[in-house]
Amino acid sequence: xxxxxxxxxxxxxxxxxxxxxxxxxxxxxxxxxxxxxxxxxxxxxxxxxxxxxxxxxxxxxxxxxxxxxxxxxxxxxxxxxxxxxxxxxxxxxxxxxxxxxxxxxxxxxxxxxxxxxxxxxxxxxxxxxxxxxxxxxxxxxxxxxxxxxxxxxxxxxxxxxxxxxxxxxxxxxxxxxxxxxxxxxxxxxxxxxxxxxxxxxxxxxxxxxxxxxxxxxxxxxxxxxxxxxxxxxxxxxxxxxxxxxxxxxxxxxxxxxxxxxxxxxxxxxxxxxxxxxxxxxx
Amino acid sequence: xxxxxxxxxxxxxxxxxxxxxxxxxxxxxxxxxxxxxxxxxxxxxxxxxxxxxxxxxxxxxxxxxxxxxxxxxxxxxxxxxxxxxxxxxxxxxxxxxxxxxxxxxxxxxxxxxxxxxxxxxxxxxxxxxxxxxxxxxxxxxxxxxxxxxxxxxxxxxxxxxxxxxxxxxxxxxxxxxxxxxxxxxxxxxxxxxxxxxxxxxxxxxxxxxxxxxxxxxxxxxxxxxxxxxxxxxxxxxxxxxxxxxxxxxxxxxxxxxxxxxxxxxxxxxxxxxxxxxxxxxxxxxxxxxxxxxxxxxxxxxxxxxxxxxxxxxxxxxxxxxxxxxxxxxxxxxxxxxxxxxxxxxxxxxxxxxxxxxxxxxxxxxxxxxxxxxxxxxxxxxxxxxxxxxxxxxxxxxxxxxxxxxxxxxxxxxxxxxxxxxxxxxxx
Numbered sequence: 222x223x224x225x226x227x228x229x230x231x232x233x234x235x236x237x238x239x240x241x242x243x244x245x246x247x248x249x250x251x252x253x254x255x256x257x258x259x260x261x262x263x264x265x266x267x268x269x270x271x272x273x274x275x276x277x278x279x280x281x282x283x284x285x286x287x288x289x290x291x292x293x294x295x296x297x298x299x300x301x302x303x304x305x306x307x308x309x310x311x312x313x314x315x316x317x318x319x320x321x322x323x324x325x326x327x328x329x330x331x332x333x334x335x336x337x338x339x340x341x342x343x344x345x346x347x348x349x350x351x352x353x354x355x356x357x358x359x360x361x362x363x364x365x366x367x368x369x370x371x372x373x374x375x376x377x378x379x380x381x382x383x384x385x386x387x388x389x390x391x392x393x394x395x396x397x398x399x400x401x402x403x404x405x406x407x408x409x410x411x412x413x414x415x416x417x418x419x420x421x422x423x424x425x426x427x428x429x430x431x432x433x434x435x436x437x438x439x440x441x442x443x444x445x446x447x448x449x450x451x452x453x454x455x456x457x458x459x460x461x462x463x464x465x466x467x468x469x470x471x472x473x474x475x476x477x478x479x480x481x482x483x484x485x486x487x488x489x490x491x492x493x494x495x496x497x498x499x500x501x502x503x
Numbered sequence: 504x505x506x507x508x509x510x511x512x513x514x515x516x517x518x519x520x521x522x523x524x525x526x527x528x529x530x531x532x533x534x535x536x537x538x539x540x541x542x543x544x545x546x547x548x549x550x551x552x553x554x555x556x557x558x559x560x561x562x563x564x565x566x567x568x569x570x571x572x573x574x575x576x577x578x579x580x581x582x583x584x585x586x587x588x589x590x591x592x593x594x595x596x597x598x599x600x601x602x603x604x605x606x607x608x609x610x611x612x613x614x615x616x617x618x619x620x621x622x623x624x625x626x627x628x629x630x631x632x633x634x635x636x637x638x639x640x641x642x643x644x645x646x647x648x649x650x651x652x653x654x655x656x657x658x659x660x661x662x663x664x665x666x667x668x669x670x671x672x673x674x675x676x677x678x679x680x681x682x683x684x685x686x687x688x689x690x691x692x693x694x695x696x697x698x699x700x701x702x703x704x705x706x707x708x709x710x711x712x713x714x715x716x717x718x719x720x721x722x723x724x725x726x727x728x729x730x731x732x733x734x735x736x737x738x739x740x741x742x743x744x745x746x747x748x749x750x751x752x753x754x755x756x757x758x759x760x761x762x763x764x765x766x767x768x769x770x771x772x773x774x775x776x777x778x779x780x781x782x783x784x785x786x787x788x789x790x791x792x793x794x795x796x797x798x799x800x801x802x803x804x805x806x807x808x809x810x811x812x813x814x815x816x817x818x819x820x821x822x823x824x825x826x827x828x829x830x831x832x833x834x835x836x837x838x839x840x841x842x843x844x845x846x847x848x849x850x851x852x853x854x855x856x857x858x859x860x861x862x863x864x865x866x867x868x869x870x871x872x873x874x875x876x877x878x879x880x881x882x883x884x885x886x887x888x889x890x891x892x893x894x895x896x897x898x899x900x901x902x903x904x905x906x907x908x909x910x911x912x913x914x915x916x917x918x919x920x921x922x923x924x925x926x927x928x929x930x
Binding site for chain 1: 652862
């Protein structure tokens with residue numbers, strides 16, 4: 222998969238992807254999301270440039286799409302100090318409708334705050350108006366979400382925290398798995414007793430019924446989720462939605478998919494069907 | 504030896520015979536024995552005169568345990584060990600049952616036990632090993648361990664139970680200074696590979712990243728045993744300045760490091776009685792452990808089995824391939840619940856894949872699509888897929904390649920007519 226940096230063309234003619242913390246927040250195939258965006262853009266003849274931001278680098282002037290992935294708590298602690306520098310430019314990008322895809326630990330860090338298990342509060346970048354509390358029983362298993370925009374999204378859920386999105390719109394309803402907060406229903410393994418035993422606080426725990434489970438955050442061009450897989454592998458429609466949003470800001474449209482992408486999408490559709498037909502959790 | 508232990512031996516053995524008659528061993532006899540005598544493991548294993556060596560880490564446990572047992576046997580010791588994969592309490596208890604006398608005595612000088620990381624802290628507290636050998640900490644089973652940092656903490660607890668000595672991989676980001684991070688004092692010895700070999704390997708030793716605190720860099724400790732050269736299924740080890748050649752189960756730096764870990768542990772256990780040349784003779788006579796560089800003969804063709812237990816094992820095994828395999832079969836099922844990590848794997852040593860099966864087949868087909876690697880057939884029916892793969896024309900190299908997760912490796916061995924099973928009980 223290409224590292225895609227076509228410097229023969231000026232930034233204005235390229236699709237500029239900003240990949241935040243690829244090393245620290247690149248656990249478990251998360252960087253595959255960027256490879257997939259690059260592949261899907263290049264397969265349509267677009268020229269792509271990926272800026273990988275690790276620590277203390279300067280941010281590029283032109284950014285059309287932002288991705289941040291996931292990692293362990295130790296990686297969050299390592300990454301968080303850079304947020305004070307990063308937060309103002311990232312918020313400015315969000316205010317200008319630049320699409321963001323933020324997954325897991327990265328989604329949490331781009332929120333308002335993350336409260337760790339020991340009570341430490343990490344200040345987030347404030348791009349997403351959400352707060353995260355590390356608490357409750359960890360939920361590990363297949364994850365099936367129904368999005369009103371994109372239909373069935375599938376992935377893998379592996380988290381030990383709650384995300385409070387207030388009244389904002391989620392990505393969709395949870396069909397299998399847990400979602401943002403403590404819940405009951407198929408795949409939502411955190412039972413009431415387990416939550417109580419974990420010492421989760423009342424503020425951090427909003428318990429919802431099976432039908433009310435929701436996943437992630439999706440307002441405007443900001444998408445945050447705990448779908449792994451990586452998320453864009455199983456759900457190419459979300460990848461194309463992000464590329465479309467990035468191009469739309471520049472008055473461009475996404476060219477149709479060539480046959481090679483149609484074949485990958487057929488396989489992804491089979492993968493979604495297989496997981497959704499018999500989801501499993503631990 | 505208590506009445507409970509004798510009862511556990513008697514009943515457990517009866518269950519074992521029954522299980523064998525049904526075909527294949529399993530962890531069930533051990534489970535029964537542990538139910539009758541909860542202290543079954545302590546009572547039988549604690550009586551072994553030279554105590555216990557515990558072997559743990561993300562990858563290479565079975566291979567290294569096998570090597571270490573062979574080296575100690577070559578030195579004349581009677582060794583009790585758990586067959587590969589039987590690394591949970593019930594699996595170890597099943598192994599005890601197969602060798603214990605009715606009075607609860609094991610006829611062995613020393614026990615070499617492969618210990619699962621997750622059960623490690625509990626199990627080693629119970630068994631009080633004299634020596635602990637830790638091989639590596641790599642990204643592994645995040646569905647089970649959640650994050651590598653948790654595995655680090657588990658293995659720290661395992662290391663703390665070593666009463667006499669601790670053997671560590673100096674080329675691992677987390678093990679290089681583990682002796683300094685844990686309380687208590689014990690002898691410490693390191694093993695590793697030369698800097699040239701580490702930098703020369705496509706993906707180094709695939710050690711899990713370490714974030715946060717300032718710490719010793721991997722490779723910076725003095726090693727008692729060092730891999731200094733790597734050949735085709737062979738390596739040269741430098742032991743206290745003496746160079747010895749050893750045979751490996753297959754190509755690969757990871758197998759050479761397993762051999763170095765086994766040699767460093769034997770050196771520590773045997774002290775003045777250790778003879779480096781016996782490492783050569785011991786490893787020369789070993790058969791491979793299932794799925795770890797194993798070659799199966801089926802209808803006059805050889806099938807090379809590559810196990811993908813986790814990202815590191817798959818990457819290192821792919822890196823060790825000499826040429827792009829001619830015919831490739833992949834099978835992955837729910838034993839790998841979250842295959843996201845395939846996007847971290849460099850698959851460039853594969854030119855194509857002929858057949859993919861197992862419940863995760865479509866996810867792999869998507870990954871291969873993005874990697875630009877052609878895929879022949881996807882068939883979720885494992886038997887049909889195996890049949891189709893075997894029917895492919897005979898490869899010019901005479902060798903077919905199967906890349907399998909652990910669960911599929913066990914199932915497909917059976918489909919191919921290899922009946923005997925591992926010790927059972929691997930999670």
